[in-house]
């Protein structure tokens with residue numbers, strides 16, 4: 001069985017735009033063939049569908065980069081223990097995945113394509129199963145317990161939760177974690193948040209949460225959660241961490257609460273190599289959305305080579321400020337860039353950095369977020385119209 005990255009990418013490109021329908025078909029197939037696994041998933045499957053597609057996108061994106069893909073799959077495998085996933089479930093998932101890809105590929109499906117997907121799935125599941133076993137043998141918890149020890153509301157729609165995680169929680173600045181509440185209405189509904197700080201002695205982490213209208217988890221985290229409440233926490237994931245041993249100038253671009261991810265990186269920079277030149281762009285919709293200015297001032301004070309700019313639309317159409325800001329503040333083609341924020345902002349920054357800035361792919365780091373599935377606040381009047389706010393008395397998941 002051979003895995004051909006080119007064949008996989010071409011095949012994925014055909015089905016990608018039908019992501020939502022494909023994910024629905026996949027779970028319908030899985031639950032019909034194996035009704036016993038339904039209980040492992042949340043009552044509302046929207047979130048889960050996004051997740052499947054997110055993982056699949058990441059796997060296909062990095063299929064010929066084993067240095068990236070294997071650690072990602074290892075973490076994913078170990079992390080899947082919190083869902084109660086067992087080695088025996090993997091063949092069932094693989095069969096439903098191939099059936100789904102086949103159904104949505106139409107005439108583009110061939111024996112060669114099937115062979116490539118089967119080979120890819122075998123690699124993926126073998127790595128994930130082995131990593132889950134290893135985590136079990138190492139005594140790593142399937143999930144951690146987080147206690148909210150502080151909570152601030154720097155602007156009305158954002159809460160910064162300080163969470164003490166127990167037992168000891170390993171992570172690297174730039175990584176994200178998954179959070180679920182004990183609230184029965186959102187049982188097994190997990191959301192991902194970047195860790196907003198470099199490791200601290202007291203084992204706490206900050207999570208920056210924006211309330212998304214109608215978002216079941218974000219509304220509860222911003223408005224409902226109290227100091228003393230407990231959260232379920234999954235394994236730290238993500239590879240948008242600082243490149244080790246590099247001397248290059250740094251560019252950090254944070255959109256909205258993407259500042260959480262970038263703040264952890266800047267804190268790490270402060271501790272490790274503050275002698276490097278660094279530019280921080282804080283991109284926000286308007287002045288009211290800029291928060292945590294005091295922390296930025298502290299970082300500027302402690303890092304003489306760091307400069308920071310608040311980027312506001314200032315009359316430009318919201319979303320168009322990214323290329324303008326980069327034209328003004330780009331530190332040059334020697335730089336390496338770290339991006340976090342809404343998928344559209346990350347895409348716009350990445351496109352500029354590649355096409356105009358001349359940065360190679362390996363020097364632009366950010367999390368992979370499938371745009372189609374990301375819920376963000378509407379940006380333009382047209383978005384507001386399309387994403388009409390949910391009727392408030394219907395509790396809808398994000």
Ligand SMILES: NC(=O)C1=CN([C@@H]2O[C@H](COP(=O)(O)OP(=O)(O)OC[C@H]3O[C@@H](n4cnc5c(N)ncnc54)[C@H](O)[C@@H]3O)[C@@H](O)[C@H]2O)C=CC1
Pocket residue numbers: 176193194210255256257258259260261283284285289318319320322339340341342343344345346348366367374375376377379
């Ligand atoms: N690691 C990461 O990449 C992280 C990503 N996020 C994501 O960041 C977002 C945060 O939401 P908010 O704070 O409400 O941010 P927001 O929606 O207010 O956006 C922040 C800035 O990005 C710009 N922007 C938004 N969409 C854009 C587009 N399509 N093209 C160009 N620029 C665009 C906006 O103009 C604004 O200035 C969420 O989507 C969240 O999932 C949040 C934390 C970490």
